[in-house]
Amino acid sequence: MKTSPVKLWRRQKDTISVLGKTGKILLWTIIRVPAKSFVDQAPYPVVIVKMDGGQKMVGQLVDFTKENLVVGQKVQAVLRRLKTEGNEDAIYYHVKFKPL
Amino acid sequence: MKINILGTATTKFGELWDTSPRELAREAMANALKASGLRASQIDALFVGNMLSGILGNQTNLASLIAEELGSTSQVPAFRIEGACASGGLALHNAINSLNAGKYKTVLVIGVEKMTDHSQEEITSALSAAGSDEERMSGLTFPGIYALMAKAYMQEYNVSEEALAAVSVKNHYHGSFNPKAQFQSLITIGDVMRSAKVADPLKLLDCSPVSDGASAVVITSDVSIKHKNPVSIIASEVATDTLGLYNRKSFTSLSAVVTACQKAYAATGLKPTDIDVAEIHDCFSISEAIAVEDLGFAKRGEGARDIENGKMTLFKGKIITNPSGGLKACGHPVGATGIKQIVEITEHLRGTAGKRQVKGAKIGLTHNVGGSGAVAAIHILKGSTI
Numbered sequence: 117m118k119t120s121p122v123k124l125w126r127r128q129k130d131t132i133s134v135l136g137k138t139g140k141i142l143l144w145t146i147i148r149v150p151a152k153s154f155v156d157q158a159p160y161p162v163v164i165v166k167m168d169g170g171q172k173m174v175g176q177l178v179d180f181t182k183e184n185l186v187v188g189q190k191v192q193a194v195l196r197r198l199k200t201e202g203n204e205d206a207i208y209y210h211v212k213f214k215p216l
Numbered sequence: 217m218k219i220n221i222l223g224t225a226t227t228k229f230g231e232l233w234d235t236s237p238r239e240l241a242r243e244a245m246a247n248a249l250k251a252s253g254l255r256a257s258q259i260d261a262l263f264v265g266n267m268l269s270g271i272l273g274n275q276t277n278l279a280s281l282i283a284e285e286l287g288s289t290s291q292v293p294a295f296r297i298e299g300a301c302a303s304g305g306l307a308l309h310n311a312i313n314s315l316n317a318g319k320y321k322t323v324l325v326i327g328v329e330k331m332t333d334h335s336q337e338e339i340t341s342a343l344s345a346a347g348s349d350e351e352r353m354s355g356l357t358f359p360g361i362y363a364l365m366a367k368a369y370m371q372e373y374n375v376s377e378e379a380l381a382a383v384s385v386k387n388h389y390h391g392s393f394n395p396k397a398q399f400q401s402l403i404t405i406g407d408v409m410r411s412a413k414v415a416d417p418l419k420l421l422d423c424s425p426v427s428d429g430a431s432a433v434v435i436t437s438d439v440s441i442k443h444k445n446p447v448s449i450i451a452s453e454v455a456t457d458t459l460g461l462y463n464r465k466s467f468t469s470l471s472a473v474v475t476a477c478q479k480a481y482a483a484t485g486l487k488p489t490d491i492d493v494a495e496i497h498d499c500f501s502i503s504e505a506i507a508v509e510d511l512g513f514a515k516r517g518e519g520a521r522d523i524e525n526g527k528m529t530l531f532k533g534k535i536i537t538n539p540s541g542g543l544k545a546c547g548h549p550v551g552a553t554g555i556k557q558i559v560e561i562t563e564h565l566r567g568t569a570g571k572r573q574v575k576g577a578k579i580g581l582t583h584n585v586g587g588s589g590a591v592a593a594i595h596i597l598k599g600s601t602i
Binding site (some may be wrong): 145152154164172199 | 336354356368412415433461462463493
């Protein structure tokens with residue numbers, strides 16, 4: 117389904133507030149059968165991260181090697197293009213995690 | 217208030233390409249009415265459990281559509297209830313509430329889902345409508361969310377992938393005795409281990425299938441309507457939890473299930489060991505392992521191993537789980553599942569389950585979960601023999 121550009125705009129401040137923050141991988145999996153808008157990224161890892169502030173977050177792991185897929189791996193929140201949009205949709209950027 | 221189950225019915229579950237959702241509903245309702253010995257005009261209200269008709273079928277006014285198929289001329293009140301994969305259980309809970317309130321006396325509850333008209337990616341996207349925004353935006357799918365639970369469970373309790381695979385093997389064995397099941401073939405641990413990975417560590421044969429099907433029950437509070445072999449619903453409880461898994465305290469227990477089942481045990485004075493047979497929401501192998509622990513059938517960390525050791529298998533276990541084959545082998549038309557569980561338990565308590573009969577079953581439980589444990593519906597049923 118299309119994501120409303122207004123929804124993207126509304127979420128910006130939440131997204132900006134976590135960029136650059138770090139944490140550690142609590143759990144990971146590799147998605148091999150994705151939803152439609154993620155098809156061209158599959159397979160890709162998704163991690164639950166315990167941030168240094170204590171809260172938990174969930175996101176894709178990017179710029180990784182196999183060795184990074186371990187519990188306890190230190191990661192940082194970065195801004196990335198989220199998924200594949202339709203031709204005339206707003207491009208959606210969102211938080212993903214990269215290993216440190 | 218005493219609530220009795222009159223007639224029950226379920227269609228075949230599976231890839232029913234030549235059958236429309238309308239036809240599925242018509243068949244299930246007609247057979248449930250027939251089994252009740254009632255006419256359509258004796259139904260005071262209709263409750264419909266369904267998740268995906270809006271997203272996949274572009275039809276959100278489903279209750280009226282299904283009411284057309286009941287064959288009643290009395291403009292029956294009809295309600296569509298949605299709670300992801302627990303839609304069936306929630307529909308039944310709401311139906312029971314309406315009886316307890318005294319508004320209606322005899323109602324029909326149907327769960328129906330039509331899924332196989334659509335591609336795997338479309339189904340995966342549609343089902344993710346039950347998830348949290350954060351998890352959807354991370355590219356997580358439902359198999360992915362349960363894969364994270366499986367990882368946490370395996371790490372915390374040192375459980376092998378093979379022990380999880382044993383859940384699917386048991387449920388296929390049970391499904392082999394159920395003519396309505398989508399899969400009636402036996403599988404081995406090796407088959408599960410060799411099947412394609414969906415979301416590590418879950419493989420294709422750890423996952424319930426995409427299915428079509430409908431199940432229906434007629435329930436009544438009218439004591440003047442007799443049934444020669446009555447079954448009563450003695451507890452109906454629902455609880456919720458956070459929509460997403462990621463920010464919960466525990467990844468190896470579903471607190472909505474724990475809360476709902478503790479309320480159900482408290483309402484009936486029953487203990488987990490009093491349950492003879494249970495239908496469990498095994499959308500994935502890990503789900504049943506966690507469920508039998510949350511329901512108190514197994515100790516923490518022992519659920520998968522107990523299932524692997526045959527403690528919940530037909531003809532040898534003490535508490536038999538998923539005699540229908542569960543979601544894994546019987547199939548998982550999501551809105552129908554919660555009602556199919558009631559149909560199955562009723563058969564066992566009446567002693568009419570055929571080859572898969574749990575001998576001497578007196579008390580049964582159903583465990584229906586929506587999302588990754590965001591909602592749970594627990595029902596306890598009692599046969600007439602005690």
